[in-house]
Amino acid sequence: MMETATEEKRRRDVSFGEMYTWHEGMEWNPVERVILERRSVRRYKEEQVPEKLVRRVLEAGRFAPSAGNSQPWKFIVIRDPGMLEEMEKYVRLRCRLLKFLLDWESSPLGRLSWFLSQVYIRLMPNELHPIPFGAIRLIADGKLRLFHGAPTVILVLMDRRGVSKPQVDVGICGQNMVLAAHSLGLGTCWVGFVELFKFGTKWKRKLGIKWPYRLMEGIALGYPVGEPDGMVARELHEIDWWEDGRKRAVF
Amino acid sequence: MGYLTFRERMTIPTYNDPEACRVGKVVIDHEKCNGCGNCALICPGACLYVAGIGKDRKAYMIERMVPDCMSCNDCAAICRRGAIKAAHGYDFGGFYKVLHRAEMVPPRNF
Ligand SMILES: Cc1cc2nc3c(=O)[nH]c(=O)nc-3n(C[C@H](O)[C@H](O)[C@H](O)COP(=O)(O)O)c2cc1C
Ligand code: SF4
Ligand code: SF4
Numbered sequence: 001m002m003e004t005a006t007e008e009k010r011r012r013d014v015s016f017g018e019m020y021t022w023h024e025g026m027e028w029n030p031v032e033r034v035i036l037e038r039r040s041v042r043r044y045k046e047e048q049v050p051e052k053l054v055r056r057v058l059e060a061g062r063f064a065p066s067a068g069n070s071q072p073w074k075f076i077v078i079r080d081p082g083m084l085e086e087m088e089k090y091v092r093l094r095c096r097l098l099k100f101l102l103d104w105e106s107s108p109l110g111r112l113s114w115f116l117s118q119v120y121i122r123l124m125p126n127e128l129h130p131i132p133f134g135a136i137r138l139i140a141d142g143k144l145r146l147f148h149g150a151p152t153v154i155l156v157l158m159d160r161r162g163v164s165k166p167q168v169d170v171g172i173c174g175q176n177m178v179l180a181a182h183s184l185g186l187g188t189c190w191v192g193f194v195e196l197f198k199f200g201t202k203w204k205r206k207l208g209i210k211w212p213y214r215l216m217e218g219i220a221l222g223y224p225v226g227e228p229d230g231m232v233a234r235e236l237h238e239i240d241w242w243e244d245g246r247k248r249a250v251f
Numbered sequence: 252m253g254y255l256t257f258r259e260r261m262t263i264p265t266y267n268d269p270e271a272c273r274v275g276k277v278v279i280d281h282e283k284c285n286g287c288g289n290c291a292l293i294c295p296g297a298c299l300y301v302a303g304i305g306k307d308r309k310a311y312m313i314e315r316m317v318p319d320c321m322s323c324n325d326c327a328a329i330c331r332r333g334a335i336k337a338a339h340g341y342d343f344g345g346f347y348k349v350l351h352r353a354e355m356v357p358p359r360n361f
Contacts, residue, residue: 028360039329040325041293042293043292118263122263130264130272131321131341134266135296138297143297144296226329227331228325228328230327230329231328232327232357233355235322237353238351238352251353
């Protein structure tokens with residue numbers, strides 16, 4: 001009850017800055033608000049998203065910029081609860097295996113596990129960064145879900161033959177869809193852990209993930225429980241600013 | 252601000268060593284918190300829980316030596332009472348040393 005009341009309030013109380021213009025200190029315009037208020041949503045209602053709404057979100061992806069207009073993406077939409085559940089199970093099993101091999105704190109392999117983790121972290125410093133390393137353990141223990149119970153998932157595949165750096169294009173395309181979805185009242189969460197499907201021959205065959213396609217990311221989509229969106233504090237980044245023949249640091 | 256020394260670049264931090272790593276950390280204002288538990292339900296690091304009964308029901312951070320908090324502030328966003336927020340960003344040091352950052356601030360409308 002309280003939730004719906006605050007939700008409504010949020011919708012009514014907004015005063016927006018104008019679009020397509022700027023003056024100092026003006027209110028956030030609707031586009032900025034969506035960008036700044038978007039948070040990753042990790043709790044969804046069971047209610048399915050209407051097909052037309054998903055189609056509308058996909059349109060935002062179709063019109064993303066891409067190097068040489070090569071549009072090096074392919075989408076797979078999954079809305080079958082049984083299938084999503086199976087995918088979830090598969091990833092949990094994979095994470096259990098990884099935890100068994102690499103999590104030196106809990107692995108029965110002891111020192112061998114420490115050695116393995118040190119080798120693999122050096123080989124895959126991005127995939128095994130401390131944050132995903134911790135997430136592997138959490139997924140294995142059932143404390144973090146793959147798709148967070150979202151009723152719709154968009155898998156974003158990359159065509160390896162894209163112009164220049166197709167990874168960048170795929171990221172832009174995905175974020176277009178994410179922002180459109182939030183502006184339409186949906187919640188989303190990027191799901192990098194779909195990476196683990198690349199170890200599953202069965203899933204790759206079923207989903208048709210083969211050359212020239214590479215599965216890049218998943219996007220969970222659904223109606224959020226509560227009000228997860230909102231502006232928060234984040235780290236300032238030091239920016240090098242060159243002007244008047246010298247450089248200064250700007251935050 | 253500097254970059255990485257050669258030594259840092261070659262050092263993989265021990266992920267579960269609180270001496271080596273500064274992980275995310277939240278501060279919870281128990282005056283404001285009503286123990287609704289929303290933050291605990293959505294925390295991607297599973298590092299929050301609620302305990303206590305009635306008026307004393309409040310959110311806490313788990314007692315793991317190195318919790319999986321990534322300072323995302325998603326807990327702060329979902330909290331209707333403004334009772335929780337990340338105190339600082341994470342920095343695992345060594346190879347993963349965080350570069351060119353400063354304190355956490357909300358969006359600024361220049
Ligand atoms: C490429 C990418 C992959 C991600 N993968 C996951 C994931 O597998 N699971 C998850 O819960 N969150 C995932 N996230 C969400 C991030 O954790 C989140 O964006 C970050 O903590 C910042 O929080 P915010 O999105 O609420 O601003 C991913 C985000 C990106 C951009
Ligand atoms: S969401 Fe806020 S009020 Fe609810 S338990 Fe967490 S900190 Fe307390
Ligand atoms: S900042 Fe993010 S990871 Fe840390 S406690 Fe809050 S929701 Fe969890």
